[in-house]
Amino acid sequence: MAVLKSRSIYFIAFFLLFFMVFPLTAKADMGPKPQITVIVKNPPNKEYYLDLLVKEERSYDNLDMDRASFDQNKLALLESYDVDGWHPGLTQGTRIPMHGKLTGDKESDVMIHTFSYVGVPDDFKIIIITPDNHSMVSQEIHRDMFNYKVYFDYNTGEITTEKITFSYIREFLLTCLPTLLIEGFVLLLFGFSLRKNLKPFLIINVLTQILLTASVGQMIQKEGHLSGYFILIPVEIIIFLVEMLAFSLLLKEYSKTRRALYAFTANLLSFLAGIFLLLWA
Template identity: 45%
Template sequence: MIRLLYSYEDEGWFPAFVEGTTRPMYGSLTGEAHEDTMIHEFGYLGLPETYRIIIVTESGKVTVSDTFTRKVLQSSITYDYLSNQGTTPPLLTAYIVQFFSTCIPTLLIEFIVLLLFGFSVKNNYKVFLTVNITTQLIMTAILGATIIYKGSLYANIILFSVELFILLSESIIYSKLLKGYTGKERVYYGVVANLTSFIVGLFLLSKQYEMIVSLLSIRY
C-alpha cells in the first residue's frame, strides 16, 4: 500500500507525509473515524500549498484527486471518495466575520469615548460612522488578510503599524471635520479613541483567529 502511494511519481508527484519534506510535517495516513467521515489532519511548515489527495485501499485500488491549492494558512477540504470531488469553505465568510468582529467593538468603544469627550452625537455621527467604517475596511483588507493567510503571529507583528496609520489618519480627519471644541481637542479625541480600541483589539485578535479557523475548518 505504501509502494502504491508512489503511483504518480513519474508525473512529478510524491506522497509528502510518507516521503518526508525538507521542513517538518506531521499528520495521519489512516485518520480517525467520525460517523461516515474519516478525519485526516496534516500540518506544520512542510505542508505543501499545491497538492493532490491519493487514497490506496487494501485491495490495491488507487484513487487520486484533481490538483488543489491551499489558499489560507489553516483550512480544510472535504473530499468525497465516491465522486472524487473536493470542496473547501468559502473565504468570504471569514472576511465578513473578521470585519464585523473588529468593526462592532471599535464603534462601541470609540462612540463611548466620543460621549466622554462631550461631542454632539447629532452633529458628528455621520463623520464618526464614515471614518470608522472606512478605516475598518482598510483594517480588514490588510490585517484580516494577514490573519487568514499568515496567522495570528504575523497579524500581531503588523498590527501596530496598521493601527498607527489609522490613528494618524483619523486624528487628522477628526481635526478637520468633527464639530465642536478646538482642533487640538478633536485630535486628542482621535488619539485616545484609537489607543483605547487598539488595546482592546490586542486581546480580541486571538479570539478572531480562533473564529476564522473554525469557519475554515470542518464543522459537524
C-alpha cells in the first residue's frame, strides 16, 4: 500500500482533532434509565399478571391503565398483598416512578416483562398471579447491573440471572475487536509493516482495552451509559498519552514523531467508533 504524503497525514489528524474538540452534546434527561427485564419461561397459555415486590414508600401509582380495565380478581390479590413489608410496585406504588405493565409481551416461547425508569428497585421479588388466581412469589433478587435480566421458569419457580462477568467479557470483545481492526488499518495507512510491529501493536491495544473496560465499562454496567460517558474523556486522554508514548518507543519503523502521530490518529478514530459501540455494550 502506498504511503500517504506527510501533508495528507497531518491534514487527517487535524480534521479528526476538530471533532474531538467540538463533540456532540445531549441533554442529561435523554440518557438511558435503569431497567429490569423478567423473561418468563414456560408461561401459561392464559392471562396472568406479574409485578415486582418492593420495600419502599407508596408515593406513585405506576399502573399504565385505568384500574377498572384490569381483571378485578387478580388486581385485588395484588392490591391486598403486603408480607413483611413487601408490596407490588406497579400496583401499590413506589417512592419514585417506575414504568411497566402487569401483562407481558410474547416473544417466541417466552413472555417478556419490562420494568424501567428511575424507580426500578435494587432489591426485589417477583410476584405472579396465575390464571386461576393463585400467587407465586420468588426469592429476593439483587440487581447489580444497570440493565438487568432475570429468567423465571413458571413451571419450577427457578430463577436464573445474567452474570456480570459475562457482561464484562462481552463488552471487552465488543470494543477490542473493532479497535484492532481500525487501528490496524491506520497502521498500514501510515506505512508501517503489520508483521514487523504485530507484537507491540497487540500488547498495547489489549492492555489499554482492559483499562477501558475496567473503568468505563464497569461504570456503564453499574450506572448506565450516561455515567460511563462522564469518565470516558479523562480515561481516553490517559490512553491517548500512554499509547502515543508506547508506540513512539516500540514501533520499529520511521521517526518517533510519525509513530506518535499514528497513535494519535488511530486512537481518535477508535474513540469515535467506540462511542457508538458502547451503546450496544
